Amino acid sequence: MYDPTVARxxxxxxxxxxxxxxxxxxxxxxxxxxxxxxxxxxxxxQTAADVLGGLALATMVPxxxxxxxxxxxxxxxxxxxxxxxxxxxIKRPTIIYTKLIVAIxxxxxxxxxxxxxxxxxxxxxxxxxAVAYTVAALVASIAYAAxxxxxxxxxxxxxxxxxxxxxxxxxLFGSLVPGARxxxxxxxxxxxxxxxxxxxxxxxxxxxxxxxVALAAVxxxxxxxxxxxxxxxxxxxxx
Amino acid sequence: xxxxxxxxxxxxPSGDTRIHNIGYRSYDGPRLGRSYARMSLxxxxxxxxxxxxxxxxxxxxxxxxxxxxxxxxxxxxxxxxATKAKELPLDYTRYAIVMQAVISLYVASQAPQSVSRDLRFxxxxxxxxxxIETGDYVRAKYAALASALFVLTAAPLLVLYVxxxxxxxxxxxxxxxxxxxxxxxxxxSLLFAGIGLVIASxxxxxxxxxxxxxxxLTISYGAVxxxxxxxxxQGSGDAGILIGLFSPTTLIDGVQSAYLGASSSFPGGVGPxxxxxxxxxxxxxxxxxxxxxxxxRRYKKVGL
Numbered sequence: 001m002y003d004p005t006v007a008r009x010x011x012x013x014x015x016x017x018x019x020x021x022x023x024x025x026x027x028x029x030x031x032x033x034x035x036x037x038x039x040x041x042x043x044x045x046q047t048a049a050d051v052l053g054g055l056a057l058a059t060m061v062p063x064x065x066x067x068x069x070x071x072x073x074x075x076x077x078x079x080x081x082x083x084x085x086x087x088x089x090i091k092r093p094t095i096i097y098t099k100l101i102v103a104i105x106x107x108x109x110x111x112x113x114x115x116x117x118x119x120x121x122x123x124x125x126x127x128x129x130a131v132a133y134t135v136a137a138l139v140a141s142i143a144y145a146a147x148x149x150x151x152x153x154x155x156x157x158x159x160x161x162x163x164x165x166x167x168x169x170x171x172l173f174g175s176l177v178p179g180a181r182x183x184x185x186x187x188x189x190x191x192x193x194x195x196x197x198x199x200x201x202x203x204x205x206x207x208x209x210x211x212x213v214a215l216a217a218v219x220x221x222x223x224x225x226x227x228x229x230x231x232x233x234x235x236x237x238x239x
Numbered sequence: 240x241x242x243x244x245x246x247x248x249x250x251x252p253s254g255d256t257r258i259h260n261i262g263y264r265s266y267d268g269p270r271l272g273r274s275y276a277r278m279s280l281x282x283x284x285x286x287x288x289x290x291x292x293x294x295x296x297x298x299x300x301x302x303x304x305x306x307x308x309x310x311x312x313x314x315x316x317x318x319x320x321a322t323k324a325k326e327l328p329l330d331y332t333r334y335a336i337v338m339q340a341v342i343s344l345y346v347a348s349q350a351p352q353s354v355s356r357d358l359r360f361x362x363x364x365x366x367x368x369x370x371i372e373t374g375d376y377v378r379a380k381y382a383a384l385a386s387a388l389f390v391l392t393a394a395p396l397l398v399l400y401v402x403x404x405x406x407x408x409x410x411x412x413x414x415x416x417x418x419x420x421x422x423x424x425x426x427x428s429l430l431f432a433g434i435g436l437v438i439a440s441x442x443x444x445x446x447x448x449x450x451x452x453x454x455x456l457t458i459s460y461g462a463v464x465x466x467x468x469x470x471x472x473q474g475s476g477d478a479g480i481l482i483g484l485f486s487p488t489t490l491i492d493g494v495q496s497a498y499l500g501a502s503s504s505f506p507g508g509v510g511p512x513x514x515x516x517x518x519x520x521x522x523x524x525x526x527x528x529x530x531x532x533x534x535x536r537r538y539k540k541v542g543l
Binding site: 019022025033041050051055059063074158163164167171 | 296348444451453461466468469
């Protein structure tokens with residue numbers, strides 16, 4: 001199910017040249033901001049939870065997920081070089097599965113690790129805030145990577161639709177319409193984080209069971225459908 | 240073999256070549272010149288920013304975002320009319336700030352489509368083989384995206400204004416608010432278009448450009464709001480106001496709360512006063528001029 005050559009090529013496509021710069025700049029910014037906040041406000045659990053929840057989990061993880069998830073397959077389909085990969089005797093679901101593993105790994109490294117570091121800078125993991133948000137970022141990485149990888153195979157405008165989902169649906173509608181929160185990867189991962197932290201600082205609108213089932217379902221279904229989609233991929237020219 | 244031989248030995252012996260006159264004529268009609276080419280590039284880019292003249296698929300997103308921008312305004316008008324309110328639920332100047340996520344998405348999706356594809360398909364040298372020059376290309380693209388953004392941000396204000404007049408709210412009040420709102424969204428359009436184009440012109444990859452633009456706009460706004468909220472809690476309000484200089488949205492917010500009578504969305508509702516406002520205006524104008532200069536530098540080399 002896992003093909004090392006495909007994985008190596010995907011890593012190169014994701015981390016080669018400028019792409020690695022933007023992937024690296026976001027976590028760096030988070031850490032710089034945490035340092036600034038620590039200097040301004042001192043160690044405070046509520047502040048730490050606000051920064052990690054508002055900046056790391058709500059903005060940084062989805063954006064990194066979009067870049068890694070769609071970047072794992074989107075550009076190849078876009079410039080047509082995916083035919084060379086598809087013409088090799090490798091099963092299409094295997095290609096998707098391998099790319100998913102790579103996308104998850106990249107998202108985790110660039111979002112969960114900085115979240116943990118930022119959490120420790122902000123309040124030294126008081127009330128388990130840092131660990132809770134790191135777990136949330138890890139869980140969210142899996143779902144986001146699968147979701148955005150699927151988008152990459154379905155649409156040529158995957159990045160935009162991924163961002164529309166992450167920023168408009170989760171951030172804007174999520175804060176206005178309570179119902180939108182039950183259909184949000186962010187809230188599902190927060191439900192897991194709530195279990196880890198066990199305090200009042202990390203809360204989610206979704207129950208743990210619902211969240212786990214939803215996360216697993218989204219990941220599995222998205223991966224399966226992406227595999228199916230790749231089996232019947234038609235290559236289109238530029239618009 | 241026969242074909243090869245005929246290639247090596249041309250049918251006509253040398254000395255017997257002649258050029259046939261097949262009736263080519265030189266063009267002696269009117270030349271429309273540089274300004275016309277610039278206008279065409281501008282209008283094509285502006286139409287392209289809403290997907291006009293492109294495939295149905297590429298119309299979906301800009302039109303969708305345009306509708307998303309206008310619908311809340313229509314709802315507000317409906318509410319104001321139904322409840323016979325004395326004023327609109329949201330100020331003209333606040334509207335763009337509240338909807339900044341939609342505006343950012345629009346810039347992120349349309350800036351790369353405007354310039355990245357020219358780079359990717361190497362059409363830029365073709366443009367420069369026409370009478371237009373670097374400055375024309377940059378200004379046409381910049382003006383087109385800024386105009387598209389202005390349409391996007393001013394349309395809901397127009398909906399609000401017309402609705403407010405229909406609801407028979409105070410005419411002078413509403414006109415003043417509308418005018419202030421227009422000035423503020425004009426500044427916002429110039430600023431966002433400049434930042435978007437500078438980032439998008441660096442990469443020929445559309446998807447990557449989109450992610451980079453959105454990252455710069457959203458993350459900077461998220462970071463600045465977080466820091467401002469914390470500075471406000473700590474009671475260092477002045478530091479909080481100056482932090483607002485570091486993100487485009489808060490920059491516009493600062494300018495309009497200092498000079499355009501807007502209520503600030505800075506935490507605590509305290510925006511910069513008139514003296515601090517000068518700093519905000521200077522940074523905004525500096526960023527607009529700077530992005531224009533960067534674009535000029537980017538396109539100096541035609542080979543790219």
